[in-house]
Amino acid sequence: MIEQLSDFMEGIEEILKKEVEMAKLKCNKCGVVQDIPVHCGQPMIVTEINERTMLACRMGAACGITKELPKHCDQPMVVVEEG
Ligand SMILES: [Zn+2]
Numbered sequence: 001m002i003e004q005l006s007d008f009m010e011g012i013e014e015i016l017k018k019e020v021e022m023a024k025l026k027c028n029k030c031g032v033v034q035d036i037p038v039h040c041g042q043p044m045i046v047t048e049i050n051e052r053t054m055l056a057c058r059m060g061a062a063c064g065i066t067k068e069l070p071k072h073c074d075q076p077m078v079v080v081e082e083g
């Protein structure tokens with residue numbers, strides 16, 4: 001049971017890494033694309049907190065910083081994956 005959980009967590013870690021590398025922020029109104037903000041020297045993780053999309057520092061609890069998505073054209077930017 002514990003081993004399965006640990007495999008699961010490692011899988012999540014891999015998914016997060018991929019998402020962080022590929023994710024960008026885009027303004028739906030004007031189409032501008034920006035990089036995910038950096039904290040503690042690494043791109044922040046896009047995550048959901050209380051059903052809201054937020055950015056969190058990759059250091060997790062060691063840093064504890066979360067941010068709302070930046071705004072552009074007076075509306076929150078959306079996360080897109082650039083491939
Ligand atoms: Zn940080």
Ligand SMILES: [Zn+2]
Pocket residue numbers: 027028029030031032072073
């Ligand atoms: Zn815009």
